[in-house]
Amino acid sequence: xxxxxxxxxxxxxxxxxxxxxxxxxxxxxxxxxxxxxxxxxxxxxxxxxxxxxxxxxxxxxxxxxxxxxxxxxxxxxxxxxxxxxxxxxxxxxxxxxxxxxxxxxxxxxxxxxxxxxxxxxxxxxxxxxxxxxxxxxxxxxxxxxxxxxxxxxxxxxxxxxxxxxxxxxxxxxxxxxxxxxxxxxxxxxxxxxxxxxxxxxxxxxxxxxxxxxxxxxxxxxxxxxxxxxxxxxxxxxxxxxxxxxxxxxxxxxxxxxxxxxxxxxxxxxxx
Amino acid sequence: xxxxxxxxxxxxxxxxxxxxxxxxxxxxxxxxxxxxxxxxxxxxxxxxxxxxxxxxxxxxxxxxxxxxxxxxxxxxxxxxxxxxxxxxxxxxxxxxxxxxxxxxxxxxxxxxxxxxxxxxxxxxxxxxxxxxxxxxxxxxxxxxxxxxxxxxxxxxxxxxxxxxxxxxxxxxxxxxxxxxxxxxxxxxxxxxxxxxxxxxxxxxxxxxxxxxxxxxxxxxxxxxxxxxxxxxxxxxxxxxxxxxxxxxxxxxxxxxxxxxxxxxxxxxxxxxxxxxxxxxxxxxxxxxxxxxxxxxxxxxxxxxxxxxxx
Numbered sequence: 001x002x003x004x005x006x007x008x009x010x011x012x013x014x015x016x017x018x019x020x021x022x023x024x025x026x027x028x029x030x031x032x033x034x035x036x037x038x039x040x041x042x043x044x045x046x047x048x049x050x051x052x053x054x055x056x057x058x059x060x061x062x063x064x065x066x067x068x069x070x071x072x073x074x075x076x077x078x079x080x081x082x083x084x085x086x087x088x089x090x091x092x093x094x095x096x097x098x099x100x101x102x103x104x105x106x107x108x109x110x111x112x113x114x115x116x117x118x119x120x121x122x123x124x125x126x127x128x129x130x131x132x133x134x135x136x137x138x139x140x141x142x143x144x145x146x147x148x149x150x151x152x153x154x155x156x157x158x159x160x161x162x163x164x165x166x167x168x169x170x171x172x173x174x175x176x177x178x179x180x181x182x183x184x185x186x187x188x189x190x191x192x193x194x195x196x197x198x199x200x201x202x203x204x205x206x207x208x209x210x211x212x213x214x215x216x217x218x219x220x221x222x223x224x225x226x227x228x229x230x231x232x233x234x235x236x237x238x239x240x241x242x243x244x245x246x247x248x249x250x251x252x253x254x255x256x257x258x259x260x261x262x263x264x265x266x267x268x269x270x271x
Numbered sequence: 272x273x274x275x276x277x278x279x280x281x282x283x284x285x286x287x288x289x290x291x292x293x294x295x296x297x298x299x300x301x302x303x304x305x306x307x308x309x310x311x312x313x314x315x316x317x318x319x320x321x322x323x324x325x326x327x328x329x330x331x332x333x334x335x336x337x338x339x340x341x342x343x344x345x346x347x348x349x350x351x352x353x354x355x356x357x358x359x360x361x362x363x364x365x366x367x368x369x370x371x372x373x374x375x376x377x378x379x380x381x382x383x384x385x386x387x388x389x390x391x392x393x394x395x396x397x398x399x400x401x402x403x404x405x406x407x408x409x410x411x412x413x414x415x416x417x418x419x420x421x422x423x424x425x426x427x428x429x430x431x432x433x434x435x436x437x438x439x440x441x442x443x444x445x446x447x448x449x450x451x452x453x454x455x456x457x458x459x460x461x462x463x464x465x466x467x468x469x470x471x472x473x474x475x476x477x478x479x480x481x482x483x484x485x486x487x488x489x490x491x492x493x494x495x496x497x498x499x500x501x502x503x504x505x506x507x508x509x510x511x512x513x514x515x516x517x518x519x520x521x522x523x524x525x526x527x528x529x530x531x532x533x534x535x536x537x538x539x540x541x542x543x544x545x546x547x548x549x550x551x552x553x554x555x556x557x558x559x560x561x562x563x564x565x566x567x568x569x570x571x572x573x574x575x576x577x578x579x580x581x
Contacts, residue, residue, distance in 0.1 A: 087367060088363070088369075090363045094331070096353035096386065271332045271333060
């Protein structure tokens with residue numbers, strides 16, 4: 001494997017997303033949503049205005065869990081199948097580069113675009129809220145940003161896998177939406193259904209391990225466990241064993257969610 | 272890896288017993304081809320005849336089910352594929368390049384991936400007549416300009432072999448002329464060109480040799496003239512004369528085994544085997560000035576193609 005072609009392809013992908021203002025638009029979406037949540041997140045409880053960074057993070061987690069997977073899937077579904085449909089995939093693969101280099105270049109370029117917009121969007125909020133934050137608050141917020149980036153990268157990896165598997169762009173976009181529905185809306189219901197259907201026999205640790213099969217849940221666990229005050233806000237926190245509470249283990253699981261789809265994508269990648 | 276015989280050293284491309292099977296479908300079936308360096312070689316065939324699969328195998332995009340493929344004396348899929356591919360240029364059929372980049376950026380992107388010198392980009396852009404549009408985004412390009420940019424991309428580096436799939440799609444007649452003039456220049460520099468086109472009349476005058484592909488097999492290989500000889504297709508005479516002279520002409524031609532004489536508004540049309548050409552001409556000369564003009568039509572590449580692929 002050579003790195004030069006990976007960087008060349010990554011640079012092109014990133015510049016594309018800068019040039020068409022994708023990075024700017026997504027960063028703005030993150031900033032605006034987080035500010036709205038920070039100031040009006042407690043409106044249902046009858047209060048308006050900034051409360052605490054813990055509450056803000058807890059609200060942001062439930063926003064990000066919907067938004068970031070969707071954005072990442074929409075960003076990545078086109079990566080390979082788009083080239084295939086344009087006829088440029090054969091051209092790229094006839095160059096002195098390998099399929100893996102093309103795949104990694106595409107992924108890296110899109111990953112940088114997603115990371116820059118996530119960090120810029122939420123980072124701007126951190127700057128604006130700086131005077132409200134304690135040292136611990138900043139630490140948690142940094143953890144939230146890092147886990148958001150990892151969540152995005154995991155779903156981007158899934159998107160690239162779909163892009164390799166799908167025969168055309170239409171199917172790829174359908175698969176991307178289906179993937180979003182499954183992991184963000186359906187998966188937790190299925191797990192809950194399983195829990196109820198088995199009359200609780202399946203509960204406990206075994207149930208909790210199932211959550212690792214969904215990067216969105218991994219993200220939730222990561223953030224919920226980093227916030228002592230907030231654990232109680234989520235019913236989930238009470239069923240998750242503390243062995244899963246280690247940020248290092250959850251971070252590792254997230255890295256697996258980034259690596260495994262890419263490995264599968266490289267395995268299934270045919271011209 | 273089989274050793275390379277001395278004969279294949281002069282070959283830009285050599286295929287031996289190359290097949291590609293997708294289950295029961297034999298997309299390419301036992302193809303042998305030897306294309307010497309510096310030749311402009313055409314591949315023609317119906318859609319689905321196996322042209323694209325053959326191209327993809329020669330470029331190393333799909334592995335052959337069996338057989339050996341050498342491009343420039345080396346395998347394009349082996350350990351040294353990078354070195355081998357640096358000397359290939361490829362223009363896929365109907366390729367759409369990146370709308371967001373401008374012409375020059377497009378070439379720079381491919382130049383980097385191909386390890387071609389950056390300074391070459393402007394020169395090549397000029398060679399295909401796109402210097403004026405180099406700073407415009409590709410989304411504003413006409414179909415012909417996009418095709419020329421695709422061709423420019425294939426010329427990056429020092430290609431020894433060019434694979435051009437329907438390269439003149441969308442080009443106007445002047446651009447087609449310029450395109451083939453560039454190919455001749457490249458040929459004089461020793462570049463080998465493999466080209467496909469649906470427009471057979473266009474290839475007819477411009478390729479050194481060609482292969483006719485049907486059902487995954489090579490039906491015939493040779494120069495257009497050699498293929499004409501092989502098909503033993505008749506020549507066509509169109510003889511211009513007034514209608515009242517036609518019976519006399521038919522009488523003069525009667526001893527010859529002429530085929531299918533028919534009246535046409537300008538006189539008479541008939542076909543004859545190639546070897547009777549001079550005899551027919553002699554018979555017509557005997558008619559003196561009753562024959563006002565003679566047109567001799569060779570079978571076109573299209574006729575030859577249908578002769579082989581039917």
